[in-house]
Amino acid sequence: MFDMLDSLEYSEDNMNKNFSWQKDGLLPYQNTESARAFLLNSYRSLALPNAEEAAYNNCTRFIYSLEHGDVFLKQADHSPLAIQPVLAFYGLSHYIKACLLTVDFAYPATVHVLAHGLSARRKKKQNYSFLHDEVKTQRHGLFSHFSEKMFHVKHLEGSKLNMYNLLVQIPELAPIFSFQAKHSPFHPLQKNEDGLYLLSKQVLDDYQMTENRLTDFLKQKTNGNVTVEKAEKDTLLIKLSSLSQAAPCRFNSLNSQWVFSRYKTHEAFYPELLIYYSLLYNLSMIARYETEWWYDLLKLTPGKEFSLIKQFLSVSMRKIPHLIENFLNIKMD
Structure with missing residues (x-):
């Protein structure tokens, strides 16, 4: 494994x-x-x-x-x-x-x-x-x-x-949490050709925020290291400026994929x-x-x-x- x-x-x-x-x-x-x-x-x-x-x-x-x-x-x-x-x-x-x-x-x-x-x-x-x-x-x-x-x-x-x-x-x-609670604690991130990451807009419901509020929230909580660059129909495009300070984005070493936390607790950052x-x-x-x-x-x-x-x-x-x-x-x- x-x-x-x-x-x-x-x-x-x-x-x-x-x-x-x-x-x-x-x-x-x-x-x-x-x-x-x-x-x-x-x-x-x-x-x-x-x-x-x-x-x-x-x-x-x-x-x-x-x-x-x-x-x-x-x-x-x-x-x-x-x-x-x-x-x-x-x-x-x-x-x-x-x-x-x-x-x-x-x-x-x-x-x-x-x-x-x-x-x-x-x-x-x-x-x-x-x-x-x-x-x-x-x-x-x-x-x-x-x-x-x-x-x-x-x-x-x-x-x-x-x-x-x-x-x-x-x-x-995450697989254990998903199995136990039938709910994944992360959204997967997919990188596009522009170097931005595609994030499901479901995160707005998770954080109980509007798109503008989430943009301001991430900018403040991450000192600008995680920013919302633009939005599409069902997707937000985010940028990671520093991998060492990328939380609430994290790297899953088992499947080599970046993910975004669905929880906005202070531990998430x-x-x-x-x-x-x-x-x-x-x-x-x-x-x-x-x-x-x-x-x-x-x-x-x-x-x-x-x-x-x-x-x-x-x-x-x-x-x-x-x-x-x-x-x-x-x-x-």
């Missing part, structure tokens, strides 16, 4: 960028010469006065963070499902720390950025449902720090992120790495501290959550390295 991820390639000619996802796509960054040159280029683009010194000092840490992320993710892939969330979460955390070094040469400047940056309800209520659970964002910690530094997403303190709203934003889970971090954080906390509920889920598979969680973890171990690779490739261009 996931073999296609090993050789997945896609490109966007309208942005003069070529993104290729391949197996071990992070290897080119994991040697001293290449890593130092990459960091130097990143720091010069930030107009850092001591760019050469910073690249030299951070080179080894950058390489080791990527390698440690690899180790955790690969170990998760070969481990029992019961401990996969813990290993996958720490793998993602190390990957993110490597990415942070490309935009924040002094990371970690204070101890405040070392915490997870999220909090979960420790004691689960009776009849607890993962899909109804939430995590709360904190003022300090890795989550808010990388959200702002890597993706310019700010003002997250105190936000509550719902697990269902997060899971429904992962396009690779988060970059995917924020979504994966939030979900894996909560699942890792459950696996560590709520073992009775966790093992009931794994052994009895009582509800719809099991299929979604199992598929999510499987997708995470394949897609996370490619999302990290994509971020670094964009920094390199």
Whole structure:
């Protein structure tokens, strides 16, 4: 099912960028010469006065963070499902720390950025449902720090992120949601010869907006990265100006297709790495501290959550390295 991820390639000619996802796509960054040159280029683009010194000092840490992320993710892939969330979460955390070094040469400047940056309800209520659970964002910690530094997403303190709203934003889970609810969470996007994407006008009913209101809404929520260019009879033509900030448009790695979220929750506009971090954080906390509920889920598979969680973890171990690779490739261009 996931073999296609090993050789997945896609490109966007309208942005003069070529993104290729391949197996071990992070290897080119994991040697001293290449890593130092990459960091130097990143720091010069930030107009850092001591760019050469910073690249030299951070080179080894950058390489080791990527390698440690690899180790955790690969170990998760070969481990029992019961401990996969813990290993996958720490793998993602190390990957993110490597990415942070490309935009924040002094990371970690204070101890405040070392915490997870999220909090979960420790004691689960009776009849607890993962899909109804939430995590709360904190003022300090890795989550808010990388959200702002890597993706310019700010003002997250105190936000509550719902697990269902997060899971429904992962396009690779769409078949399960469609099977369970008889309703697809995404509209497929089809690219035309002008480099625009055709989106069904059904989205106007989904968002409960007029065409003009949706145009203004997307422009504001995406900082102009997703825009409605024009409308035809049953179709809106939209433009994606930046693949790294394309939400609520997302790329389905299983069928190599761009899709558009049918939900207008604030989670719909988060970059995917924020979504994966939030979900894996909560699942890792459950696996560590709520073992009775966790093992009931794994052994009895009582509800719809099991299929979604199992598929999510499987997708995470394949897609996370490619999302990290994509971020670094964009920094390199």
